[in-house]
Amino acid sequence: MREPVRRTLRRTATAVAALSVVLSGLLAGGPAVAADTARHGARLYTPDPNPDGVRQALGLVRAGQYKDAAGVAAMLATPQAVWLDGRSPDEVERLVRDVTKDAARDTAVPVLALYDVPGRDCANYSAGGAANSAEYRAWIDAVARGIGARDAMVVLEPDSLALLPADCGQDDAEGTLTAARYAEVNYAVDTLEPLRGTRVYLDTGHPGWHTVGSIVPRLVEGGVTRASGFFTNVSNYYSDDANSWYGKLISSCVAYVEGGGDAAACPDQYWPRADAQAWLDAHVHVPASRMAHFVTDSSRNGQGPWTAPAGKYGDAQEWCNPPDRGLGARPTLRTGDPLQDARLWIKTPGESDGLCLRGTAGPEDPERGTVDPDAGDWFPRQALELVRNARPPLL
Known part of the structure; x- marks a missing residue:
């Protein structure tokens, strides 16, 4: 720059x-x-x-x-994340160096959301990313050079593990693209996590998507045991309580699998909490310092998830610019939870999720009566909703 x-x-x-x-x-x-x-x-x-x-x-x-x-x-x-995507290796290296140097001058820790993996978002609203694995490795190398020895928290590729190529019908019978995705995520972990001040967190989607037994094998194959941990709820709306409980269950299940257990036996977020806690007490005896930690996104969860009117839409897209949501609790590095490293604003609040048609012909978002801005563009109406409905209040 x-x-x-x-x-x-x-x-x-x-x-x-x-x-x-x-x-x-x-x-x-x-x-x-x-x-x-x-x-x-x-x-x-x-x-x-x-x-x-x-x-x-x-x-x-x-x-x-x-x-x-x-x-x-x-x-x-x-404080909120800096999103990195769509730039050449030289450009991203310069930007990351500028951001991390600026943060270091302020004795601050930047959050870098890396979003350039090939085939990201199943070529949907946020399609794009590197053209192939070789390009992605070069891009990750550039990010590493930009960080250097300075501090950074890396939110590595939202939707990369929760939405594999195999999940969206883009892979071949041999699973070539899915295998490449795992290799790409592992390369990023092994390149970035060893940097002196860098902590890397891997993708879990959110508590309303994968069960614990479904996402943990993906995390393990993606290299979570060599990373600082994982993140949840990026660009979504689940409550802090739901995210923290989901994170605890995932951390515990990863530890259980590391000890030789089967992820399918782990309690998930739909178990009664007392039953799940009893299972954890009986099967997981690893100290928190040796478990995978996690961070959560509270940027837009102040009012919780939106539930579309029953039967109104063929595809409600409840994640896509839902109405009347609010900013959530402010970002912090002091969570009071030995497993939760931070509560963050990862999704940039005020920026659109994309053109939400909810199963209709469009072009208007039928829930709003307007055409939503493209993904990543500023959405003034939504920004005001988030501010006015913030919980806790912003001012």
Whole structure:
């Protein structure tokens, strides 16, 4: 990134943070975003804000909607992940180096969401990624060079294990593409996890998708035992309680499998909790320090998942720009759970999930009556919903 551009973005980020504090001070008598510190004074990194989000906040100020403006500004000024995709190795190396150096100056830990695996998202809304395994390995090597010895938390390829090529009918009879996916994920683990300050977390989808017995073998084959752990709920809406329980069950099942057990015997998230806990007490005796840890995404789970009206849609796409959701609890490195390393905002709140048709001919999202922005584009209407429905309240 050229230095004048970097300076401009830094000034913009500083202005957003200042706007957040000033407006919230006027409205609520205090700062909007509290600094979250953890080991050695480290805190989570806040990246440059989405320029369209900045424009929305400033437009709300001009319109006299100061509370909404403060809310959007506070959302933008909250620590969240930096998504990396669609760049050449040289470009991604420069960007990662810029981000990690900027974070180090602030004694902060950046969260890097890597999203470039070949065939990602089964060529659906977020299609793209490297053309082949060789390109992906070169891209991962570039990410590693960009990080160097600085701190980073790596959210490695959302949907890479929960949505394998075999799951979407894209593989051949020999499972060539699925085998390649596992090799790609393992390469990333073995390249990034050994870096001095890097922690790598692998994909589990979310608690409403795979059972524990289904996702654990995928994690093990993807190299979770050589990584820091795994992540759950990226870009989804499940509650902190559901995510933490799912994470505990997965961590325990990975430990059980490492000891020679069968993942099919592990309790899943649908068991009565008392029964599941009794099973864990009887079968898992590994200290938390030696188990796979996890991180969760609370960026949009303040109101929990959306349930579509019964029978209204052929394919409700409940994950896709659901209405009336809210921001969740703020990111933190202090979870109080020895297995949970962090609660993060991984999905960038305010950015669209894509064109949601819910089984209709479109082009409008029938739940909203408008055409949703493309995946990754700023969605002003949804941004305001997230701010207004935040739980706990943002301001």
